[in-house]
Amino acid sequence: MLPLWPGMLPFAVAYAVTARAAGLSVFDTCLMSLTVFGGASQFAAAGLFAQGASGLGIVLTTFLLNVRHVLYGLSLSRDLALTPVQRLTAAQFLTDEAYGVVTLEARQDPSKRTFAFLLGAELSLFTVWNLSTLLGALGGEVLPSPEALGAGVIFPLAFLGLLVPLLVDRLTLVVALFSGLLAWGLAQLLPGGLVVLVAGVAGALLGAYFSTRRTPEAQA
Incomplete structure (x- = not known):
């Protein structure tokens, strides 16, 4: 998961700056990262909040952004034997990056088809995302933008690296x-x-x- 960490930091900071500019407090900004844990959804929610959108509109928008997770869940339910509690826990922390890494590693090494391996990958990114959100919420205005850092190419390259071995x-x-x-x-x-x-x-x-x-x- 380490190569994915540098890509999480600038995007989490950018979300935090967007949320603060939309009127969210530091607590609200960090709480969204803790409970939602979805970069695109959080960006969209912060933007819609700034525009005065309704709660239903925000929920529907983020639902459409995250509907791809249906496929991730179906794939993982086929490859991993999880209890109902484990399924709920894994679903809460699931991200594109964690799914890609776990799928690749589990195919190469069947012993990694476990809840512990999946949760470890998920919590790795969860920790980095939330620490970066806090950093952005407290001092994001003095940090360079993700575009200036060239962060937009990190995730596509990371997913390409996960795809090629498959x-x-x-x-x-x-x-x-x-x-x-x-x-x-x-x-x-x-x-x-x-x-x-x-x-x-x-x-x-x-x-x-x-x-x-x-x-x-x-x-x-």
């Missing part, structure tokens, strides 16, 4: 290219969370289609 054959490469191109095409039409959900489901269906076709042929 491209083990032609099928996974085709599915990855299809999903990426579909997401790129939908990016101007749908909210980010829905883009990931639609592209993920479409890619999964494509992979399932080719897998079921390939199995009978291999047996023949």
